[in-house]
Amino acid sequence: MSHLPRLQAVLARKTGDVEVDLLVERGLDGRVRLGGELSADLVLQCQRCLGPLSLPLAVEIDTVLLTGSSQEDVFDGIELCDDELLLHDLIEDELLLALPAVAAHSETQDCRQGEAPQKYLLQNGEVEKANPFAALKDLKLNKPSTR
Numbered sequence: 807m808s809h810l811p812r813l814q815a816v817l818a819r820k821t822g823d824v825e826v827d828l829l830v831e832r833g834l835d836g837r838v839r840l841g842g843e844l845s846a847d848l849v850l851q852c853q854r855c856l857g858p859l860s861l862p863l864a865v866e867i868d869t870v871l872l873t874g875s876s877q878e879d880v881f882d883g884i885e886l887c888d889d890e891l892l893l894h895d896l897i898e899d900e901l902l903l904a905l906p907a908v909a910a911h912s913e914t915q916d917c918r919q920g921e922a923p924q925k926y927l928l929q930n931g932e933v934e935k936a937n938p939f940a941a942l943k944d945l946k947l948n949k950p951s952t953r
């Protein structure tokens with residue numbers, strides 16, 4: 807996970823394993839295909855209740871790795887490079903793409919959305935209730951002087 811700083815940045819918990827099951831094979835046409843699956847159990851922050859949202863991800867990878875000799879095919883492949891970081895980049899990109907635009911618990915999941923805002927409203931309600939009474943008190947206290 808520490809190899810994936812951009813992914814890490816969007817996670818609520820910075821831990822977790824990314825399973826990489828990739829196969830690189832050279833096809834008959836000389837192209838090098840990269841296929842396989844990435845899977846990860848990520849923990850994001852629910853945008854509704856701000857609680858932890860565990861998100862199992864599985865991403866199918868099927869792409870063409872480009873070697874230096876096939877520059878003309880740059881449109882739908884990834885330039886092959888010995889640098890291992892490039893693979894990390896690829897994995898990170900794929901996982902980032904697979905993340906939902908808005909991370910939130912589904913209705914069937916344990917979203918604490920109901921709890922937090924209600925507590926918040928209650929607190930606000932108490933404050934709002936307290937204020938009019940306080941104002942009334944002031945009014946009553948002030949009234950005798952006008953009577």
Ligand SMILES: [Zn+2]
Pocket residue numbers: 852853854855856857910911916917918919
């Ligand atoms: Zn939630």
